[in-house]
Amino acid sequence: MAEEAKTQEEKPQDKRPLVSRVPVKDKEMLDLLLADRGVTYYEEMKKFPVDTEAFKKTLDASCKSRIRTWLKICAHCGMCADTCFFYLANDRDPKQVPSYKIQSTLGEIVKRNGDVDTDFMINCMDTAWGKCTCCNRCGMYCPHGIDMGVMFGYTRGLCFSQGFVPHEMKIGSGMHWIFNAQMDVTVEDYVETCEWMVEENEEYYPGLTIPVDKVGADIMYVVNAREPKHYPQDLAVAAILFHLAGESWTVPSKGWEGTSLAMFAGDWACCKQQVENVYAAMERLKVKRYVGTECGHQHRATITEGPYWAGRKSGDPPVPGLHYVEWVLEALETGKLKLDPAKKIKEPCTLQDPCNYVRNHGLTDVTRKIMSYIAEDFREMSPNREHNFCCGGGGGMNGIGRYRKERNIGLKVKRDQILATGTKFVVSACHNCWDAIRDLEEVYKIGIKWSFLKPILLEMVIVPDHLKPKEEEEGANE
Amino acid sequence: MFKKILFATTSSAICNDASNAAIELAKKHNSKLYIFHALGFPTRGFGSHVVDFKTGEHEYYSPEYVSRIKGEIEKTYAAQLKELDNYTIETLAGVPHTEILRLARKEEVDLIVMGPHTKEDKGALLYRSMLGSTMQGVTQKARCPVMIVSCPVPKEKLEFKNIVFGTDFSKLSDAAFIFAYDLAKERGSMLYLFHALDITPGIGAAIFGQNEIDKCLYGIKDRIKETYVSKMEGFDNYNIRTWEGIPYMEIVKFARRKEADLIVMAHHSKEKDPDKAIIGSTMEQVVMRANCPVVSVNRQV
Numbered sequence A: 001m002a003e004e005a006k007t008q009e010e011k012p013q014d015k016r017p018l019v020s021r022v023p024v025k026d027k028e029m030l031d032l033l034l035a036d037r038g039v040t041y042y043e044e045m046k047k048f049p050v051d052t053e054a055f056k057k058t059l060d061a062s063c064k065s066r067i068r069t070w071l072k073i074c075a076h077c078g079m080c081a082d083t084c085f086f087y088l089a090n091d092r093d094p095k096q097v098p099s100y101k102i103q104s105t106l107g108e109i110v111k112r113n114g115d116v117d118t119d120f121m122i123n124c125m126d127t128a129w130g131k132c133t134c135c136n137r138c139g140m141y142c143p144h145g146i147d148m149g150v151m152f153g154y155t156r157g158l159c160f161s162q163g164f165v166p167h168e169m170k171i172g173s174g175m176h177w178i179f180n181a182q183m184d185v186t187v188e189d190y191v192e193t194c195e196w197m198v199e200e201n202e203e204y205y206p207g208l209t210i211p212v213d214k215v216g217a218d219i220m221y222v223v224n225a226r227e228p229k230h231y232p233q234d235l236a237v238a239a240i241l242f243h244l245a246g247e248s249w250t251v252p253s254k255g256w257e258g259t260s261l262a263m264f265a266g267d268w269a270c271c272k273q274q275v276e277n278v279y280a281a282m283e284r285l286k287v288k289r290y291v292g293t294e295c296g297h298q299h300r301a302t303i304t305e306g307p308y309w310a311g312r313k314s315g316d317p318p319v320p321g322l323h324y325v326e327w328v329l330e331a332l333e334t335g336k337l338k339l340d341p342a343k344k345i346k347e348p349c350t351l352q353d354p355c356n357y358v359r360n361h362g363l364t365d366v367t368r369k370i371m372s373y374i375a376e377d378f379r380e381m382s383p384n385r386e387h388n389f390c391c392g393g394g395g396g397m398n399g400i401g402r403y404r405k406e407r408n409i410g411l412k413v414k415r416d417q418i419l420a421t422g423t424k425f426v427v428s429a430c431h432n433c434w435d436a437i438r439d440l441e442e443v444y445k446i447g448i449k450w451s452f453l454k455p456i457l458l459e460m461v462i463v464p465d466h467l468k469p470k471e472e473e474e475g476a477n478e
Numbered sequence B: 001m002f003k004k005i006l007f008a009t010t011s012s013a014i015c016n017d018a019s020n021a022a023i024e025l026a027k028k029h030n031s032k033l034y035i036f037h038a039l040g041f042p043t044r045g046f047g048s049h050v051v052d053f054k055t056g057e058h059e060y061y062s063p064e065y066v067s068r069i070k071g072e073i074e075k076t077y078a079a080q081l082k083e084l085d086n087y088t089i090e091t092l093a094g095v096p097h098t099e100i101l102r103l104a105r106k107e108e109v110d111l112i113v114m115g116p117h118t119k120e121d122k123g124a125l126l127y128r129s130m131l132g133s134t135m136q137g138v139t140q141k142a143r144c145p146v147m148i149v150s151c152p153v154p155k156e157k158l159e160f161k162n163i164v165f166g167t168d169f170s171k172l173s174d175a176a177f178i179f180a181y182d183l184a185k186e187r188g189s190m191l192y193l194f195h196a197l198d199i200t201p202g203i204g205a206a207i208f209g210q211n212e213i214d215k216c217l218y219g220i221k222d223r224i225k226e227t228y229v230s231k232m233e234g235f236d237n238y239n240i241r242t243w244e245g246i247p248y249m250e251i252v253k254f255a256r257r258k259e260a261d262l263i264v265m266a267h268h269s270k271e272k273d274p275d276k277a278i279i280g281s282t283m284e285q286v287v288m289r290a291n292c293p294v295v296s297v298n299r300q301v
C-alpha cells in the first residue's frame, strides 16, 4: 500500500507532458507516447492552451496569398460536395462538404488571425485528419480550382505547430526524427534485412545481391519502412526483379526510407530533414535515377513535394525519380523483364488508382499499360484515373485510432466501387491503399483479394536461362 | 547437435505436443531454448495496433500488452519449464513466419520446433489468405532443420532410435540426408533410406506395369547406394527401402510400420497459394498424417 501511494505521488512530477507544440525528438518521449495508447494524450489535449501569439506569427510567416485568396473567393456553390467521398459515405451530411470543412476550420483561423481556443483547435484536428485524407479530388471539380486537400495539408501544419495532432501522427513524425523512418527500423536493421533476404533467395536466383551503397549505380531503390519491418519478402522480390532485369542498382544505407508520416502529421521541419536524407543518398551514391517502392505517399513526399521542402529551386529532386510502376512499365516495354503470357491473371480484376501518383502526379496510363501485360480481363472502376476516389485510408487515416469509425464509414465508397466492377481481385500498387482495401475486406467481408504488383510479376516473370539455378532437379523421375 | 532450439508457438493447445517435445529436447541436449510467439498482426497501417492472433481482438501494442502475453506464455509452460533454466520467451507483433525466421537467423539456432499451426486461432485465420501458412513459410525458407510435431511424442521416442529419411533425390534431399545421417550417428539409431516411386496417375505420366516398376525399384536401390550409402563411412546401421505409390502416403505408411521416431525429408513445394499448398505439398501431407515428428531440411547446414 505504502509503496503504491509513493509511486502515485511521484508520478505527476516526473511525468513529462505528452501534448506539446514541439515534435518528438527523443526516444524517451517516443516511448512514453507509445505506452500511452492516446488516452492520457487526448485528455491532456483538452486542457492544452493555444499560444495565440505564436499562432499569429506562424500565420504571418506561412499563410500566403494562394490560401487567403482561395478562402476568400469560394462562392459556396457546393459543387465540391459530392466530389468528396466522405460526403457521399455519410449520407450527404452538409458538415462533410469540403468547402464547409475548410471554411469552418482554416477559414476561421485566418479570419480570427489565430485567436482561437482549445476546443476550436480540437475540432480543427478532428476535421483535418478525421474528415479529409488530402486526396485532392475536390480541387479537380471546383470551378475556382480551390483545393481543400492542399488547404487541409496546410491546416495540419498549423495544428501541429500548436500541439493539436492525433496521437499516432505525433508518434509518426517522432519516428522520422529519431529513426529517419516511419518505424523503429535502424540503418543496421535495414542492411541486416537486405543480407537476410539475399541469403534466403540466392539459392533460387544465383548471383542475386542487394548492393548496399554502390556508388555510380543506375538506380537507387528506396523503400517504405514497413517492408523491412513486416514484409521483408517485398524487398526480396524487388531485388529478384532488378536482378532478372539485369539492372545496375543499389539501396542506400542512410537514406533508405522514402515515406514521410511527417507530411501527414504536418511537421514541416521533419518533412524537410526526412527528404534531405534521401537526396543526400542520391548525391552521395551518384546514381542516375531513383526508383521508389509501391507506395503512393512516398512518391508524393520524395518526388512531388519533397524538392520544395528541401528548398530546391528547380522543383526537382537531385536525380529523376520514378515510381515503381514506371520502372516496371519501362522494364516490360524494353523487354528487360519478360512475362509469360500464359500466366496472365485469368479472373476479372480491377485496379486501384492511388491519388498520390495518379491524380497528383499523372501516372494514369502507366498502370493501365502494366495491366495489359498481366491481366486478361481488366475492368476499370468507375470513376477512375485522376477521377478515382481515395481508397478511404489516405492522408494517415488508416493509422489513426481516433478516427477508425469515420474511416470505416468512408470505406463504403471504395467498397461499392469495387463491387460494381464485379471483380474479386484488386491490384493496388500503394501501401496505404493496400491497407485500406485489406481493412475494407475485414470490415465489410465482400470476398475480395488484393495484391501489390511485385508478387504478381514474380509469378509471371520468365527467368532468363543464364540466371537459372544450375541444377533444376526436381525429383527422381527423370 | 542442438545447442539452440527455437520453439515457435501459437501459445494455444494446438502446440502442446510440440511444446512437450521442444522442452524435452532442450533438456536432453542441454540446449538454450527460445520460446517465440508472434502475438498479433500489425494493423492500422503504421499505427500501434495489432489484431491478436488468438482472440481476433484489436489490441494496443504497448509494453504492457507484450508483457501480459509473455506472462501468459510463461504460465502455460510453467510446469515443464521448471527443470529448464536456459530459456527465454520472446513475443512481438508481426507476420509469424517472418518473425520466426528473423529470430532463427539472428540467434543462429540449430533447430526450429513447431506445431503444425494449422488449426489457427481466430485472429490468425483472418489473415490466413494473405500471409499463407506459417508452417509453409518457415519450412520453405529456414536455414536450419524444422521439426514439426503434430502428435504426442513419448519421451523415449525423442531418443530418435528409428529414423526414416525420405528422399526424392533432389539437391534439397542431400541436405536432409546429412542431417538424418549425423543424427543417426550421434544417437546410434537405425537409419532407413526410403524412396517411394511416384506412380500417382498423371504425375509420372506413364502408367507403369509391375515389371517396369520392379525394374525401376532396383535402379533406385542402386541410386540410393550411390548417392547416400557411399557417404556413410563405416556406418552400417542402415536399411534401404523402396516402395511404390503416392509418395506421402508411402512414407507415412512405412514410418508407421517401422514405428519410426522421426521422419526426415526435404520440403520444396513451389506452390504459393496457401490453400493449394496445404493439399499439394508432400511435406504437409506427411506432417498431418505421421505419428511421429517430421523434420524438414532445406539447406545444407
Ligand code: SF4
Pocket: A073, A074, A075, A076, A077, A078, A079, A080, A081, A098, A099, A141, A142, A143, A144, A145, A146
Ligand atoms: S466548389 Fe469551390 S467555390 Fe464551390 S463551394 Fe466548393 S470550394 Fe467553394
Ligand code: SF4
Pocket: A083, A084, A085, A086, A098, A101, A131, A132, A133, A134, A135, A136, A137, A138, A139, A148, A149, A150, A152, A390
Ligand atoms: S481532399 Fe479529398 S477528402 Fe479532403 S475534402 Fe477534398 S475530396 Fe474530401
Ligand code: SF4
Pocket: A133, A134, A135, A296, A297, A353, A354, A355, A356, A357, A389, A390, A391, A392, A393, A394, A395, A430, A432, A433, A436
Ligand atoms: S491511400 Fe492511396 S488512394 Fe488513399 S490518398 Fe493515399 S494514395 Fe490516395
